[in-house]
Structures are given as C-alpha cells and as structure tokens.
Amino acid sequence: MPKAQLQYLADELQRLREQGLYQRLRILQGEQLPVARFDGREVINLSSNNYLGLTTHPKLKRRAAEALERYGVGSGAVRTIAGTMTLHMELEEKIAQFKNVEASVVFQSGFTANAGTVAAVLGREDIIISDELNHASIIDGCRLSRAEIRVFPHKDVEACEKVLKEIEGRKGRKLLITDGVFSMEGDIAPLPQLADLAEKYGCIMMIDDAHASGVLGRNGRGTVDHFKLHGRVDIQVGTLSKAIGALGGYVCSTRDTIEYLYHHARPFLFSTSHPPSVAAACLAAFELLDEEPQLVERLWANTRFFKAGLAKRGFNTGMSETPITPIIVGDAALTHQFSRELFEAGVFAQGIGFPTVPKGKARLRAIVTATHSEEQLSSAIETLGTIASRLKIL
C-alpha cells in the first residue's frame, strides 16, 4: 500500500525516470576484478576504484581470514569505549610511518574521516576556503562545522588568493582545503601553490587524498609526497576503500591533532570501529605497497597506455593526469546511451551527468587498474571507438 506521507518520494523517483536520470544499481556477481560479471554479463571493468587490484589479493585475504578466526567478526564497541583493538593501533602506527607523519587515526570510511575532521577542527566563527570540485564529504564536513564557506573556482590559485585577501584580518581560524586528485576530472591539485598561500595567510592546510593514496608519490604515498611537500600540509586524509582495497579512511597529522580528534570527531566517538579482519587486511596492504612497488608502476604504465589509445582515437579526456580518465561527451542522455551500449558490448564505464558534473559536461568515467592486461585495455579502446562512431560522438 502506498503511504500518503511518503508519496512525494515516489513522485520524485517518477520525475527522475521521465528525465532519463533514474539509475538502477548494477549487481556485481563475484569478485571485483578487471574482467567481472555484472548483471549477468562479463565485462571489462573500467568502473571500480580498485587501483591496485587489492580487493582480491591473496595476502590481504589470508591476513583478514586469520584475524577473523582469531578475533571474531566485530569489535563490539566504539573506539573511545571498548572498541580499540591492538590491530587498530598497529594499523595507525603503520600508516603514520608510511606517510612520514607523527600520528594517524582510522575512521570507518574516507567520508567520515573528512566530514568528522572538518567539523571537529572548525567552528561557527571560522572560515573554510574550498575548491569548487571538492568531494561531497568535505562539503558536508564544512556544513556541519557551521563555519563560513568560501568556494574558489577549480584549481584557480589566483582566485583562491583573492578570497584570502578579502578575509585577511578577520577573526577566526582559516582552513584551506582541497582534494589531491579530483574524483571526476582526474586532475591533480596545485598543492605547492596552495601550501604557499596557506603559509602566507596563516591557514590550516588540509588535503583529501582519497584518489591519490596508493596512486601518487613514492609507493603510493600520496600528493604531499608527489610534490615533496613534507611538513607543509597540516592534515592529510586518505582512504582505505580504494587502492588499499578494503574499507575505511584515515587522518594524518601531529600527535596532538590526532588526540584532539579522539575527543571531538563525532564518527570516531559515536560509531563502532572496524572489524579486526578489515584492519588486518589494510595493514597487509600497506606492507604490500612497500614490498611490491611494481603494482603502482603497472598502474601508471596501464594509465599511459589507455590514455594514448584514447587520444589516438580522438577522444576528449579533459584535464586528466591520473588513472581516472573522463571521456567527455557533453549531452547527458547521449552519455547514458553510450554507457548502456558499451555495457551491452562488454565494457563497463559509468556515465556521469548533472549534478555530479556541470550541465553540458556529461562524461563516461573510466578507471584503469594495475591488474588490467594491455589486451583488455586495447579491446576496451576498440569497443569505445566503434560505439562512439556509431553514436556520432567521435
């Protein structure tokens, strides 16, 4: 029976269907692999964030299974009461060491790491200066903090400085925040220039390295390492859900900042900690990054191969500098048709339109991983070309 008080939700869904924006969930039947089975069809998978193929890595699976057998399926409490296990502390120490910082703290996800940290370190009297393409979790954190939010145009360092000049002398703290790698464009933040501005204008400098962790820098140490800005970025967030292959997020900073978060970050205080198996898998992943540097090298070799193939075909891949490769189409309906026909032909690249990207900039978003073979990538490029020609996209 439809409930009258919920009818407006059904109406909204109907509106999405009429506009061709209704999205069914694709079901992954089996493991997250470079060729995987979704909705009963075997496809070349260009839609996961599984950069290094770690979701199914034998070492991670073994360590997760051992932890599961030894410590059970859950932690049973939030971190601040009874839910801090030895494995959580070991993982945080490992991350701090890997990132060459004083301390780190793990959250349930990259989303809660960002939102929880921004909301905890700033308050109503403060100001946040934020790139317009920053991730939703940063935006939510900014809103939860109740600070004033000043958005600057994407990667526009001059516009950012203009904002900083406008608010010079205002009381309250300032936070300059950016994604390291932007999730829809695949471009890299102008971090050296932003770090200069943060120093010049006395801002806390924070970076969200979700798509740079395990991807950029030595052995995947992230954007700060990529630009050799050690010690100049106050707060680094990373995710354990993408290249690391499992689930979670982490914050790196000074020991005092981390202990402050223990006391003030609400997801840390009020939501249960990771199951031991997840912490163990993540720990194994960080060991692997140092043991097997060829994983990150293969990721980049595949990225160069894929981008060169697309360029040769005449595709517009925007400003991408990383494995995230947008294939810009423009029209949203055409993009979704492109994505559907590709899927039927055995290539899975998600179509993305407004409001995730601006109107008129709809695109496929393709992500290369270390575990794709050149054959698979060549075959995907071939199929992309054939269907794009048929739809008059090329």
Ligand SMILES: *Cc1c(COP(=O)(O)O)cnc(C)c1O
């Ligand atoms: C995916 C993503 C997050 C969230 O990470 P999860 O661990 O999946 O919650 C945060 N920031 C950016 C830029 C992301 O792309």
